[in-house]
Amino acid sequence: xxxxxxxxxxxxxxxxxxxxxxxxxxxxxxxxxxxxxxxxxxxxxxxxxxxxxxxxxxxxxxxxxxxxxxxxxxxxxxxxxxxxxxxxxxxxxxxxxxxxxxxxxxxxxxxxxxxxxxxxxxxxxxxxxxxxxxxxxxxxxxxx
Numbered sequence: 001x002x003x004x005x006x007x008x009x010x011x012x013x014x015x016x017x018x019x020x021x022x023x024x025x026x027x028x029x030x031x032x033x034x035x036x037x038x039x040x041x042x043x044x045x046x047x048x049x050x051x052x053x054x055x056x057x058x059x060x061x062x063x064x065x066x067x068x069x070x071x072x073x074x075x076x077x078x079x080x081x082x083x084x085x086x087x088x089x090x091x092x093x094x095x096x097x098x099x100x101x102x103x104x105x106x107x108x109x110x111x112x113x114x115x116x117x118x119x120x121x122x123x124x125x126x127x128x129x130x131x132x133x134x135x136x137x138x139x140x141x142x143x144x
Contacts, residue, residue: 009074010124012067014097016059021102024059028052029071029095033080036088041114046089049076058102084119091117093124 012029016022033047051069059065071093074081083089094114100106114127 010071010093012069012071013064014055014057014059014067015064016061018101019061020104021061022059022099023102024055024057024097024099025108026052026054026098027067027095029067029093031071031076031091031093033077033084034090034092036083038090041092041094047077047080059099084117087119092127093117094127 012027014024014027028050029052030048030050032041032045032049034041035044035046038044051071053067053069055067057065077084077091080089080091084091092114093116094112096110096112098108098110100108112129114129115124116127117123118125
């Protein structure tokens with residue numbers, strides 16, 4: 001009896017949670033396999049794939065659409081799937097979506113996202129974004 005290796009193919013889905021139309025401009029998605037014991041993205045990644053795309057698409061309020069690209073993790077992490085299933089390695093999906101409100105002259109907004117693959121549920125779980133204050137950001141930029 002072998003280890004069950006689920007198909008790790010996913011689509012990036014965009015949903016406009018606002019009340020006005022949005023113009024999706026670009027997105028980037030990265031997926032990494034983290035080494036044993038590594039718990040954050042600044043640690044050692046043993047495999048990584050990046051994909052950035054222009055996605056010129058208008059999206060109405062409350063509507064959703066999917067990126068054309070299929071994220072095929074099996075293709076890039078096949079030699080690590082045993083470690084991922086045994087929870088020795090961690091598969092992480094992260095990136096950002098850049099959009100602009102259609103009825104606004106404001107600059108485009110980039111929204112980050114992060115998901116981790118959980119073998120126990122055979123799926124992805126969202127990793128909440130850690131908010132930092134301006135003082136913390138400035139402190140991290142200035143080592144003095």
